[in-house]
Amino acid sequence: MRFLFKTDYEDDIRLFPHSGYVVSYGLLFAVLLIAPYVLSSYLMSQLVFVCIYATVGVALLILTGFTGQASLGHAAFLAIGAYTAAYLQKYNVPFPVYFLAAGVLTGCIGALVGFPALRLQGIYLVIATISFAFIVEEILARWESVTNGNEGLRVKALSLLGVTVSRDSPTFYFLCLAVLVLTIVGTLNLLRSPTGRAFVAIRDSETAARSMGVNVALYKVKSFAISAAITGFAGVLFAHKLSFISPEMFTLQLSIEFIIVILIGGTFSLHGAVLGAIFIVMIDPFLTYLKDDMPGVIAGIAAAFGAGTVTAGNIQSKVAAFASLNGLKGAIYGVIIMLFVLFEPLGLYGRWLKIKLFFQLFPLYKRATFKRQKIYVKSERNR
Amino acid sequence: MSYFRAENLSLHFGGLKAVDAVSFAVEKGEILSIIGPNGAGKSSIFNLISRIYRPTSGRIFFEDQDITEQPPYDIAKLGIARTFQNIELFENATVLSNLLVGRHRHSSTQLWQELLFLPSVRANEKLHRRRVEQVIEFLDLEPYRDKLISGLPYGVRKVIELARALCSEPKLILLDEPSSGLNVEETDDMSFWIRDMKSELGVTVLMVEHDMSLVNRVSDRVIALNYGRVLAMGSPSEVQQHPDVVAAYLGA
Ligand SMILES: Nc1ncnc2c1ncn2[C@@H]1O[C@H](COP(=O)(O)OP(=O)(O)O)[C@@H](O)[C@H]1O
Ligand SMILES: [Mg+2]
Numbered sequence: 001m002r003f004l005f006k007t008d009y010e011d012d013i014r015l016f017p018h019s020g021y022v023v024s025y026g027l028l029f030a031v032l033l034i035a036p037y038v039l040s041s042y043l044m045s046q047l048v049f050v051c052i053y054a055t056v057g058v059a060l061l062i063l064t065g066f067t068g069q070a071s072l073g074h075a076a077f078l079a080i081g082a083y084t085a086a087y088l089q090k091y092n093v094p095f096p097v098y099f100l101a102a103g104v105l106t107g108c109i110g111a112l113v114g115f116p117a118l119r120l121q122g123i124y125l126v127i128a129t130i131s132f133a134f135i136v137e138e139i140l141a142r143w144e145s146v147t148n149g150n151e152g153l154r155v156k157a158l159s160l161l162g163v164t165v166s167r168d169s170p171t172f173y174f175l176c177l178a179v180l181v182l183t184i185v186g187t188l189n190l191l192r193s194p195t196g197r198a199f200v201a202i203r204d205s206e207t208a209a210r211s212m213g214v215n216v217a218l219y220k221v222k223s224f225a226i227s228a229a230i231t232g233f234a235g236v237l238f239a240h241k242l243s244f245i246s247p248e249m250f251t252l253q254l255s256i257e258f259i260i261v262i263l264i265g266g267t268f269s270l271h272g273a274v275l276g277a278i279f280i281v282m283i284d285p286f287l288t289y290l291k292d293d294m295p296g297v298i299a300g301i302a303a304a305f306g307a308g309t310v311t312a313g314n315i316q317s318k319v320a321a322f323a324s325l326n327g328l329k330g331a332i333y334g335v336i337i338m339l340f341v342l343f344e345p346l347g348l349y350g351r352w353l354k355i356k357l358f359f360q361l362f363p364l365y366k367r368a369t370f371k372r373q374k375i376y377v378k379s380e381r382n383r
Numbered sequence: 384m385s386y387f388r389a390e391n392l393s394l395h396f397g398g399l400k401a402v403d404a405v406s407f408a409v410e411k412g413e414i415l416s417i418i419g420p421n422g423a424g425k426s427s428i429f430n431l432i433s434r435i436y437r438p439t440s441g442r443i444f445f446e447d448q449d450i451t452e453q454p455p456y457d458i459a460k461l462g463i464a465r466t467f468q469n470i471e472l473f474e475n476a477t478v479l480s481n482l483l484v485g486r487h488r489h490s491s492t493q494l495w496q497e498l499l500f501l502p503s504v505r506a507n508e509k510l511h512r513r514r515v516e517q518v519i520e521f522l523d524l525e526p527y528r529d530k531l532i533s534g535l536p537y538g539v540r541k542v543i544e545l546a547r548a549l550c551s552e553p554k555l556i557l558l559d560e561p562s563s564g565l566n567v568e569e570t571d572d573m574s575f576w577i578r579d580m581k582s583e584l585g586v587t588v589l590m591v592e593h594d595m596s597l598v599n600r601v602s603d604r605v606i607a608l609n610y611g612r613v614l615a616m617g618s619p620s621e622v623q624q625h626p627d628v629v630a631a632y633l634g635a
Contacts, residue, residue, distance in 0.1 A: 194483075194492060197484050211467075268475070
């Protein structure tokens with residue numbers, strides 16, 4: 001086990017607490033750089049989606065994980081970013097300009113959503129953000145002169161410095177990766193500055209935050225604006241990756257997927273948002289596998305155990321029918337959310353920390369190490 | 384003109400007069416204690432000063448400025464910090480980040496500078512960190528710097544709340560029952576710290592306290608309160624011998 005001796009205030013500020021971090025992140029970065037030249041085009045495509053989902057995950061983490069304000073409206077922010085890009089692109093606005101415009105516009109709308117949210121908490125805030133998302137969905141479907149309604153909008157390949165960047169090219173992947181990395185670094189910077197600490201303070205006790213001079217309303221609005229702006233940037237990339245956008249791509253289900261990203265990863269960590277994004281993006285190929293191959297495999301196993309061809313065929317069609325049930329994805333999401341809330345409240349990243357500690361302390365690890373200690377129950381008086 | 388002054392302060396919850404036309408003044412550099420039975424309205428006075436509640440009537444002045452209408456976050460900016468009777472810490476953060484929130488009123492960096500963590504932000508952070516370290520030293524909190532609040536015992540939390548208030552470098556500090564829940568030894572420490580706050584840091588202290596021995600040891604003056612009204616005001620011994628105070632404590 002490694003002991004850190006701090007000798008300078010700088011030690012508490014550093015992004016990488018010790019050289020081990022530099023090595024492991026360096027390795028990870030190298031792998032990500034060579035990925036497009038090694039992985040299949042299908043996996044590369046998934047990796048791009050991981051970057052986009054992780055960016056939104058980090059954005060949601062700022063609002064929900066760090067400021068404690070729930071949101072089921074992030075699909076709408078993503079939509080605003082995507083549609084801004086698609087619309088401005090029609091008028092030959094260059095990529096850097098509409099990229100920035102999408103972020104700024106979405107950020108402003110995020111701030112506007114933040115204002116009514118000032119008086120709401122918990123489930124009421126969730127309902128308010130869902131309503132906002134429905135309004136946006138409705139506007140996208142009705143405002144045909146701008147959004148082309150339910151027909152959707154085609155998004156041309158982006159062009160950067162006069163060069164066309166196809167959505168399947170390594171350059172596009174690097175762009176998405178760069179946006180993700182910048183988002184993460186910016187968020188880490190925020191967290192070690194007064195603003196980030198004010199967010200966490202609001203999450204844990206608004207009363208105490210206020211009494212220490214934090215303008216709670218202002219910082220909540222700031223958190224909404226930052227989170228929305230980042231999501232807007234991600235929306236531009238999302239639009240380019242899909243090359244076609246329509247209102248039904250930005251439904252409540254997408255917002256729920258974003259919640260799952262941070263829930264599975266662990267609502268307190270940036271690592272978690274990335275892990276959660278990997279999970280949510282890979283669940284689709286997994287379901288496809290379930291649909292295509294599982295029935296055959298299970299029938300094969302049944303046959304090996306002596307079931308006749310008729311029975312095996314029967315089993316195969318039953319499994320196939322189950323795997324292609326309509327609500328299967330939603331049901332799986334539901335079960336995942338329940339299991340994580342019940343058994344792994346700290347998410348995948350929390351689990352990883354426990355495993356790491358187990359090996360560091362071996363053989364001294366005690367089960368009680370991570371038992372939540374409740375010595376003192378906070379009063380709910382001023383809630 | 385007094386340093387801090389409450390004039391005819393009242394707070395009514397429906398028919399209940401939690402605070403009823405209370406007037407008092409705090410002189411610069413003194414330790415003033417408010418005593419009184421449970422429900423007397425002591426915490427309510429603190430909540431009025433820090434603007435958690437809006438007074439039904441009356442005015443509050445600090446350094447000759449009327450602060451009755453200031454928004455709550457401005458109270459801390461003016462230099463009034465407080466602790467809570469039922470500890471209000473940031474549970475899922477480390478001791479260090481709790482204390483750094485105490486520095487909030489001294490932070491001047493802009494959002495965009497923080498996103499880039501410009502040298503000015505870094506320099507500010509180091510300054511805050513140095514100030515926080517002085518408070519950590521003052522209150523012997525060295526062993527807990529990187530610990531999460533949620534795992535710490537009650538006595539330590541009480542001290543951390545005091546530390547967070549001190550980190551804001553307040554001119555006036557409001558302590559709501561600083562010794563409640565502490566053992567004898569911890570209460571002793573607390574009494575030394577309160578006196579040192581006055582003598583070394585030059586902080587003016589307004590304190591609500593039940594432990595009469597602590598009140599006697601540290602207070603310059605005492606105010607006794609019952610049913611939201613002031614019963615007596617004066618030196619610790621004067622107030623404790625006042626017939627109305629004796630009656631209130633005997634439950635008459
Ligand atoms: N938010 C509130 N709503 C209604 N009554 C309250 C509220 N806060 C305090 N009170 C009442 O005001 C009175 C004074 O309370 P408080 O100031 O907390 O007393 P203490 O002197 O013990 O600190 C009590 O009777 C209490 O029940
Ligand atoms: Mg009280």
